[in-house]
Amino acid sequence: MTDVYVLGAGMAPFGKHPLGSAPRLVREAALTALADAGCTFADIGTVFTGSCHPASPRGVYVMKELGVTGAPLQHVENASASGLAAIHAAAHAIRSGEAETALVVGFDAPDFPMEVQDVVDREGHIPPVALFAMWAHRRMHEHGTKPEHFAAVAAKNWNYARENPFAARRSPKPVTVEQVLASRTVATPLHSMMCTAWGDGAAAVVLGTKDAIRRFRTPGRPAVRLAASQLQSETYTPGHVFAGAIVGPPEMTRSTARAAYEQAGVGPTGLDTVQVHDAFAVEELVYAELLGLCGDGEAEYWLDKGAFGPGSRQRLGKPEMSTDGGLIARGHPGGPTGVAQVWETVRRLRLGDRIGLCQMLGAGSVCFVQIYEKVDAP
Amino acid sequence: VADDRPTLELSPLTITDIVRYAGASGDFNPIHHDPDLAAEAGQPGVFVMGMLTAGVVTPYLEDVVEQGGVVEMRFLERVWPGHPLAVQVHRGADGAVAEVSSGGKPVLHVTARSGAETAADTPGGTSLCDPYTWVVEQGAVRAFREATRAADAPSGPSAAAPAVFAVTAQRWRNSGKDLVEQVGFDVTRMLHGSSTFELRGGPLRVGETYEVHEILTPVKEKVGRRGGRMRSVDVVTDVRSPAGELRCRATTRLLELEARTDEPAAPEHPFVRLDPPKLLGSRDDETGETYFPPRELSVDGRLRPLRTVELQATGVLHSWTELADVAYGQVDLPEGVRVQAQLNGGPHVIGDSYTFEAAPTGHGTMRWGYRHD
Numbered sequence: 001m002t003d004v005y006v007l008g009a010g011m012a013p014f015g016k017h018p019l020g021s022a023p024r025l026v027r028e029a030a031l032t033a034l035a036d037a038g039c040t041f042a043d044i045g046t047v048f049t050g051s052c053h054p055a056s057p058r059g060v061y062v063m064k065e066l067g068v069t070g071a072p073l074q075h076v077e078n079a080s081a082s083g084l085a086a087i088h089a090a091a092h093a094i095r096s097g098e099a100e101t102a103l104v105v106g107f108d109a110p111d112f113p114m115e116v117q118d119v120v121d122r123e124g125h126i127p128p129v130a131l132f133a134m135w136a137h138r139r140m141h142e143h144g145t146k147p148e149h150f151a152a153v154a155a156k157n158w159n160y161a162r163e164n165p166f167a168a169r170r171s172p173k174p175v176t177v178e179q180v181l182a183s184r185t186v187a188t189p190l191h192s193m194m195c196t197a198w199g200d201g202a203a204a205v206v207l208g209t210k211d212a213i214r215r216f217r218t219p220g221r222p223a224v225r226l227a228a229s230q231l232q233s234e235t236y237t238p239g240h241v242f243a244g245a246i247v248g249p250p251e252m253t254r255s256t257a258r259a260a261y262e263q264a265g266v267g268p269t270g271l272d273t274v275q276v277h278d279a280f281a282v283e284e285l286v287y288a289e290l291l292g293l294c295g296d297g298e299a300e301y302w303l304d305k306g307a308f309g310p311g312s313r314q315r316l317g318k319p320e321m322s323t324d325g326g327l328i329a330r331g332h333p334g335g336p337t338g339v340a341q342v343w344e345t346v347r348r349l350r351l352g353d354r355i356g357l358c359q360m361l362g363a364g365s366v367c368f369v370q371i372y373e374k375v376d377a378p
Numbered sequence: 379v380a381d382d383r384p385t386l387e388l389s390p391l392t393i394t395d396i397v398r399y400a401g402a403s404g405d406f407n408p409i410h411h412d413p414d415l416a417a418e419a420g421q422p423g424v425f426v427m428g429m430l431t432a433g434v435v436t437p438y439l440e441d442v443v444e445q446g447g448v449v450e451m452r453f454l455e456r457v458w459p460g461h462p463l464a465v466q467v468h469r470g471a472d473g474a475v476a477e478v479s480s481g482g483k484p485v486l487h488v489t490a491r492s493g494a495e496t497a498a499d500t501p502g503g504t505s506l507c508d509p510y511t512w513v514v515e516q517g518a519v520r521a522f523r524e525a526t527r528a529a530d531a532p533s534g535p536s537a538a539a540p541a542v543f544a545v546t547a548q549r550w551r552n553s554g555k556d557l558v559e560q561v562g563f564d565v566t567r568m569l570h571g572s573s574t575f576e577l578r579g580g581p582l583r584v585g586e587t588y589e590v591h592e593i594l595t596p597v598k599e600k601v602g603r604r605g606g607r608m609r610s611v612d613v614v615t616d617v618r619s620p621a622g623e624l625r626c627r628a629t630t631r632l633l634e635l636e637a638r639t640d641e642p643a644a645p646e647h648p649f650v651r652l653d654p655p656k657l658l659g660s661r662d663d664e665t666g667e668t669y670f671p672p673r674e675l676s677v678d679g680r681l682r683p684l685r686t687v688e689l690q691a692t693g694v695l696h697s698w699t700e701l702a703d704v705a706y707g708q709v710d711l712p713e714g715v716r717v718q719a720q721l722n723g724g725p726h727v728i729g730d731s732y733t734f735e736a737a738p739t740g741h742g743t744m745r746w747g748y749r750h751d
Contacts, residue, residue, distance in 0.1 A: 126706050126718045127701060129701060130699050130701045130706045131718070133699030133701065134696075134697035134698060134699050134706065134707070134708055135697070136699075137697045137698060137699060137728065138696060138697035138728065141697070141728045141729075186701065187699045187700065187701035188699050188700045188701075189699075190699075236667075236677040236678070238667075238714045239696075239710060239714060239715065239716035240669070240677075240716070241708070241716055241718055242669065242670070242671060242673070243670075243671055243718065
């Protein structure tokens with residue numbers, strides 16, 4: 001099967017942007033990604049865009065910013081996972097031989113006022129924050145988790161975001177557990193600093209074949225290979241919750257990850273860096289276990305030892321998680337989030353990590369797990 | 379029949395006229411003075427009592443029945459306060475007719491003819507009250523004349539009472555019961571269809587004393603002029619001299635229109651049932667699994683149809699949260715179903731027992747959730 005590589009990646013800042021910013025944000029992110037790949041829009045064989053905010057323009061409108069070349073263009077929507085969904089579809093197009101290069105742009109920036117919260121709330125009578133607050137309460141009941149654990153995850157991600165120029169929440173000073181616990185309670189036991197701030201933004205990657213990487217080669221740089229891309233939707237489990245904007249059952253992450261590990265030929269112990277759907281702090285603890293980074297019910301133990309933060313890989317053998325700030329601090333516009341995870345993974349692999357994993361859930365729900373691996377330039 | 383009077387414009391009847399007539403006649407049916415009730419009945423506002431309009435018009439015809447006779451009125455449309463009224467009287471050899479219109483639309487038809495017609499025996503039916511004695515008072519006659527815009531008519535010690543004055547006799551009843559209540563019609567759907575006043579031996583007079591019997595005839599059902607079923611009943615008021623001789627028979631026909639059906643019934647909630655409150659789910663008889671909310675087909679993709687079942691009311695709280703003063707929870711039912719819903723009756727405790735509750739909130743919506751036992 002044809003291997004798929006990430007040739008370039010680019011970002012535009014996440015956060016609040018004026019209405020109608022989508023074309024500008026897409027242009028910024030895509031130009032950076034194309035430059036990083038060493039090509040132009042004229043070299044792109046197929047285009048996949050991902051967005052999920054109903055007030056965002058569709059991909060075909062914003063892509064005219066870069067040229068009107070007749071390249072195939074598909075707009076992908078899969079809730080919060082729209083960005084990874086667009087990459088997944090683009091990878092298929094390359095593997096099938098339909099195209100040698102693909103530009104993937106995830107973006108969300110509304111053209112007219114419409115609160116993300118209203119959009120999400122409309123999908124069910126239980127708001128997402130309430131669902132994850134219930135995960136948190138249940139975890140406290142079952143594992144003795146303390147609010148300080150959720151705060152520690154949040155503080156870690158806020159502090160990672162201090163180094164990310166594109167993050168929506170960049171604290172001028174290091175963020176402490178106490179500071180997180182002192183923030184407003186949104187849904188017991190979750191405080192506002194433990195919850196994503198949503199926001200607008202754009203991120204882009206250029207994917208291509210081995211031939212494409214040779215053609216646009218940037219000398220002296222390692223290549224990043226998409227070692228696995230897996231998509232699953234829910235499988236019925238006892239006590240299945242069917243209604244509303246749900247992200248579950250958690251088991252979906254475990255089985256999607258298992259398939260991805262098999263496809264990539266690596267396991268959880270081989271991971272250096274992991275990006276997950278940490279829209280609410282409790283999720284990162286749950287996904288650490290479902291991805292097999294530690295045993296069930298052990299995430300708090302490892303967190304207490306300093307796992308999943310800076311230096312975790314070297315000191316404890318556990319990957320660092322949400323290294324760009326995650327959904328909590330980097331921000332979570334639905335369309336670009338998954339692409340931003342890949343942007344961060346590529347950045348980390350070029351710096352020294354060898355294998356990175358990206359996981360996103362899309363309400364309804366679906367799960368994507370992708371594994372990226374640093375390889376010698378072909 | 380020849381026109382011997384031109385059309386006469388009457389100044390509109392007002393809310394004040396309604397108040398004055400209610401006091402003079404004893405007609406306190408709230409549909410004529412309670413705007414909220416009128417709105418509930420689907421009316422734009424209160425409307426004029428039929429007998430007020432009739433009372434204003436009959437003086438033009440009273441001379442026909444001076445020696446006895448029949449005054450008959452049919453109420454065709456509601457008369458609204460402040461709307462213009464016009465009356466045209468036609469006279470013939472054996473009587474007279476008054477056509478009353480409002481804005482060009484006929485609202486009331488009154489005929490008067492001389493001579494007695496019906497049998498003197500009181501018709502069959504239910505007595506509305508014990509027979510009672512009625513003294514025709516000078517002040518009551520004067521108040522009624524004023525209320526019907528005939529203040530200049532004589533109202534001296536033995537003056538003739540208006541032809542329709544028998545409608546006021548009921549306030550002398552010994553029973554405190556309300557006539558509308560006794561009839562049992564829904565006041566929001568009730569109309570005054572027609573009235574007949576048969577007078578014998580000349581008009582009732584101030585100062586005279588009478589015996590009054592009130593009879594309610596059996597309820598009849600029929601199809602109305604505009605389609606739709608209606609019920610009708612006659613209230614017969616017989617006014618007799620102390621010697622037992624019939625002096626006046628007032629027959630009032632009340633109609634009750636069919637209940638309005640233009641508002642569609644609230645649709646059944648897709649998965650909440652009341653009395654007792656229950657949630658509906660679906661059962662797969664092959665696997666024994668139960669699902670919520672109800673679904674048509676099996677979860678394994680093999681498209682087996684499922685069976686709708688009532689879920690057990692009580693379950694165990696799996697988890698909960700409070701968001702903006704609203705508590706949400708996940709309740710695990712014995713069937714293996716997890717329901718996400720609002721919670722009531724905190725403080726909330728994981729592992730405790732919770733019971734389903736539901737209540738309609740109007741407009742087909744339903745408030746439902748679980749209460750801490």
